[in-house]
Structure formats: structure tokens, C-alpha cells
Amino acid sequence: MLARVLVGAAVGLVLFVSGTWGTLALSYQLPGPSYVRIVGAGAWSVAWLGLCAALVVWRPWWAPVAMLIALSALGLWWTTVRPSNDRVWADDVSRLVSGTIDGSRVTLHNVRHFDWRGDDDYDARWETRQYDLDHLAGVDAILSYWSGEAIAHAMLSFGFDDGRHLVFSVEIRRERGEAFSEVGGFFKQFELILLAADERDIVRVRTNVRGEDDYLFPLRMPREAMRSLFVSYVEAANRMTHEPRFYNTVTSNCTTIVYRMARRIDSGLPLDPRLLLTGYLPEYFMDVGALDPRLGVETWRRLGRITDRARATTAKDDFSSAIRVGVPSAQSSSSGADTL
Structure with missing residues (x-):
């Protein structure tokens, strides 16, 4: 019983951290004006919470697969965010x-x-x-x-x-x-x-x-x-x-x-x-x-x-x-x- 509780807590923590990281990453780095970043981060949050609910309540096979695909796509996009020396600096x-x-x-x-x-x-x-x-x-x-x-x-x-x-x-x-x-x-x-x-x-x-x-x-x-x-x-x-x-x-x-x-x-x-x-x-x-x-x-x-x-x-x-x-x-x- 204790082992199941600990595993559940660990999974919950991973899901929370992953979702929060995705929300913040999009809110800071999604291209476009601020409202685009807000909408993008909000859409990610809603979608991630929906997947978490599906995983906990209905446990369909596709929920963890969808999460993995979403995180992989976000990670690939994250690698394209590169530093630059060519900006309008203070x-x-x-x-x-x-x-x-x-x-x-x-x-x-x-x-x-x-x-x-x-x-x-x-x-x-x-x-x-x-x-x-x-x-x-x-x-x-x-x-x-x-x-x-x-x-x-x-x-x-x-x-x-x-x-x-x-x-x-x-x-x-x-x-x-x-x-x-x-x-x-x-x-x-x-x-x-x-x-x-x-x-x-x-x-x-x-x-x-x-x-x-x-x-x-x-x-x-x-x-x-x-x-x-x-x-x-x-x-x-x-x-x-x-x-x-x-x-x-x-x-x-x-x-x-x-x-x-x-x-x-x-x-x-x-x-x-x-x-x-x-x-x-x-x-x-x-x-x-x-x-x-x-x-x-x-x-x-x-x-x-x-x-x-x-x-x-x-x-x-x-x-x-x-x-x-x-x-x-x-x-x-x-x-x-x-x-x-």
C-alpha cells in the first residue's frame, strides 16, 4: 500500500512539474506578442490538465501516449530557441x-x-x-x-x-x-x-x-x-x-x-x-x-x-x-x- 502511495505521489509530481514547465516555457518563449504567449500557455495548461484528468479518472491507453508526444514536441521546439548577439540591447x-x-x-x-x-x-x-x-x-x-x-x-x-x-x-x-x-x-x-x-x-x-x-x-x-x-x-x-x-x-x-x-x-x-x-x-x-x-x-x-x-x-x-x-x-x- 505504501509503495503504491509513493509511486502515485512520484507520478503526480512528475506530471505537475512537466505541465508547469511547459506553461512557463511557452509564456516566456512562444514567438509573437504577449497575448499570443498568454493564449499559448493557457491552451497548454488546459490540454495538460485534461490529459491528467483522463489519466486519473478513465485511464485510457492513449492518455500517457498523448502526454509523451506533447512533451516530446515541446522539447524539440525548446531546442530551436537559440541565443543571439543581434537584438536591440539596452x-x-x-x-x-x-x-x-x-x-x-x-x-x-x-x-x-x-x-x-x-x-x-x-x-x-x-x-x-x-x-x-x-x-x-x-x-x-x-x-x-x-x-x-x-x-x-x-x-x-x-x-x-x-x-x-x-x-x-x-x-x-x-x-x-x-x-x-x-x-x-x-x-x-x-x-x-x-x-x-x-x-x-x-x-x-x-x-x-x-x-x-x-x-x-x-x-x-x-x-x-x-x-x-x-x-x-x-x-x-x-x-x-x-x-x-x-x-x-x-x-x-x-x-x-x-x-x-x-x-x-x-x-x-x-x-x-x-x-x-x-x-x-x-x-x-x-x-x-x-x-x-x-x-x-x-x-x-x-x-x-x-x-x-x-x-x-x-x-x-x-x-x-x-x-x-x-x-x-x-x-x-x-x-x-x-x-x-
Whole structure:
């Protein structure tokens, strides 16, 4: 009896998940205006519920066959939904960064350096910049909290010994007028973009314009690991210029992609739920030795909170220096022991 109940519950769960997935997939990706998507998703829901009722009440042989055919057809259609670099993009994600590497010298095209006054009020600038990897001085993780303590956007900032900082950030590539949706992120609503940007742009817009709360954590990382990670970002950016990808809320987001690149440097980095619950990344950094253990996580959070310092800066200030006032520097290790 118990076995029958468990099997029935499992079948019911599968039917519910399958039907819900189909409804959401059609509501987000069915071609045409919004009313077409609504009608299509509604028709799927009604048909699926009808098949479920038939399966439970009358149990005709054709009900499971019809379900299998419907799911197969939906799955085949789903494979035809492909990412693209050719859409009408929002201004701040309109260009793709790319780069060339010549020995230690890297030339990056389309580095973003906007001057933000509001979400819809800015001076747009895209620049070509050169960096010498022999002069890498440090890597900082920047977490921008926008939805409670468990959810933050993660970025990596590479610092050079001349005082310059470059941030790499994996983000959704919004079309003009499009807004972020966590659910849509499961259903191919957004393409993925890798941005390279000035800290005054990509950090300040979050603290000073969007009201987010930002923290900076200097990572303990050997110089060769810094260099390898920077190159990995450039290589990933170049691939995205001709191989567009979809953003996915779980499998392809701001931390999972960085994790995969970091695994190329240290294959022993563990998978962890905190790679999805990004607000708890500082604890993960501490556990893997990427944060100096002489300070506890809460001390790092207190010292690394840069929100107020960012909001106090003026156009004449050196933004990168100002936000780092009071933040201890990382203790890099040439051997790489106990570091990311």
C-alpha cells in the first residue's frame, strides 16, 4: 500500500512539474506578442490538465501516449530557441568586450566607463584600454547586495600597481525596456554578457544609483593565478562575441561561470550551495583560504563595506582609492598554498 502511495505521489509530481514547465516555457518563449504567449500557455495548461484528468479518472491507453508526444514536441521546439548577439540591447550592455593578448600585454576593446546620474541618465563611454599582466597587484571580490542577505551580485576587480582597477562582471544582457526576472532566467529569457568596466562605473551605479549595498573582499591569490584568471576572462569574452549564450539563474550566472574558470587554476575548489546563495560567499572564501584567516568573516564584512564611502565620493575623487580606505590588503602567497 505504501509503495503504491509513493509511486502515485512520484507520478503526480512528475506530471505537475512537466505541465508547469511547459506553461512557463511557452509564456516566456512562444514567438509573437504577449497575448499570443498568454493564449499559448493557457491552451497548454488546459490540454495538460485534461490529459491528467483522463489519466486519473478513465485511464485510457492513449492518455500517457498523448502526454509523451506533447512533451516530446515541446522539447524539440525548446531546442530551436537559440541565443543571439543581434537584438536591440539596452545601452549599458550594447557592446561586447573583446581582447588580444601579446605576451604580458592585453588590449581590451569596449571597456565600459559610463558616468551615471540615474538609471536612465548617463554619459555612455566605451573605451579601448591596455593592461600589462606583469603589473597585476591584486584581485578583489565585490559583492553587491540587492535582495536580502542571501542574494548578491558577484564581481571580480583586478588591481594594477599603477592604481588602476578593472572589473569583470557576468550579467544578463537585457534588451531595451526589459527588466530582470529570476523565473525568466530559467527559461532562456536573457542572453549572457561579460562586462569589463571601470570601478567608478560598475560599482558606483550600484551603490549611488540603484541603492545596493556593496562589500569588497581582497582575495589571497598568487600572482600567476591572478594572471591566469584574467586571461580566462579575456578568452571567455572572445568566445561570447561569436558564441552567444543564455543566462541561467542556477547553472550559468555571475558566480558559477567564475567558479568554472577558477577551477582551471585550482581543480580542488569544492562545489558549495553558497555559489548560488551568493550573499554567503565571504564564508566560502574563508573556508577555501581566499580570505586572510587572521580576521573573521564579520570583521571582513565590517571593514569591507564600501557603500558609504562610494556614496561620499565626488567627481574629483579617485573612486578606487576612496572605497578602499580602511580595507586591509590581501596577503598573497607566491607558493599558492591555502589560497584560491
